[in-house]
Amino acid sequence: MPATKQNRDDLELIREAAGGAGRIALSYFKQAPQTWMKTGNSPVTEADLAADKYLKDMLLTARPDYGWISEETLDERVASPRQRFFVVDPIDGTRAFIEGLDVWCVSVAVIEKGRPVAGVLECPARDETLTALPGFGSQQNGTTIRVQAESQPxxxxxxxxxxxxxxxxxxxxxxxxxxxxxxxxxxxxxxxxxxxxxxxxxxxxxxxxxxxxxxxxxxxxxxxxxxxxxxxxxxxxxxxxxxxxxxxxxxxxxxxxxxxxxxxxxxxx
The missing domain is CATH 3.40.190.80 (D-Maltodextrin-Binding Protein; domain 2)
Known part of the structure; x- marks a missing residue:
């Protein structure tokens, strides 16, 4: 699936949003944020909720006709057919975040017809930003990345x-x-x-x-x-x-x- 102008515009939007959410989350990192346990014994922190609110406000203001799928919040708007959805995890790796480990990230994607058409992982504690568009490859901090060669261990x-x-x-x-x-x-x-x-x-x-x-x-x-x-x-x-x-x-x-x-x-x- 080639990258359309809409996909490229959406990637720029979610990259900016993920960067902002990453900065919010990083401000709580190693600061003993308030933590609760959700159903299923899964933790959530005040950092998750703050980052999620930022993402929801920014993304749905920019694209009010898009759907919203998030680990932390529901789409409370009137149900109607939507062509595209934001899929968001404000902090993927919350347990690592709570433990002070740096392997966590803000995950934001746009899906259309059941498949992602733009994706960003913002990993602020490691100063890494990974992005992808269909047909345009994947980058980390602007450099193309590829899977491991099969000849390696x-x-x-x-x-x-x-x-x-x-x-x-x-x-x-x-x-x-x-x-x-x-x-x-x-x-x-x-x-x-x-x-x-x-x-x-x-x-x-x-x-x-x-x-x-x-x-x-x-x-x-x-x-x-x-x-x-x-x-x-x-x-x-x-x-x-x-x-x-x-x-x-x-x-x-x-x-x-x-x-x-x-x-x-x-x-x-």
Missing amino acids: FKVAGPGGFLKKLPQHFLASIEHSPHVASLAYRIAMVARGDLAGTFVRPNSHDWDLAAADLILSEAGGNVLTTKGQPLTYGVRNSSIGDYKHGALVAASGLLMDNMLAVVAESTFG
Whole structure:
């Protein structure tokens, strides 16, 4: 899908918005922000809420006809058919943020017809901004990024039990990467070649994935379901819950094929 002028304009908008939200979140970082536990034992901080409010105000003021999907707030406007949606996670990796670790990011994407058409990950504690447009590749701080070459040793993230099920000829060249709390950032690590791939447990959401999905796909990889299909975003009332997904794989090439085979045979595939 080529990048249209609307996609380019939207990317500039969400890049500016994510940068502002990142600065807000960074002002709370390592400052012991007030924290609450949501349903499902998931934490949220005052930084999440402040960044989310900034994003919602800025983005829906600029694009009042777009839908809104966020981890922290609902779209309370009158329901009507919408062609495009913002998909937002004000802080992906909140647990890392609370612990004072720098691996967290602001994730913002625009989706149309179920797929991302602009994506930004703003990682202010690491001074990194990752962006992507369909057909224009992925960049980090303005430099093009690509997935890892298959000839290199494989560093793979995800449950150790999954890694052990990979074919024997892979095991000698695979290193199990330490856990990264931010799923979006972990997928970005695959996009820029720090990781060869990552398994993703069930129950991730649109806001964890949409921006990172586009960044990875434009860098030469994919995020796929157990059936080898790309994700569809903005789906409500699905069998596993609104905006939720089952087990996934983020990788490329032959490793992707082998990782998919492992997940397809898992008990929660």
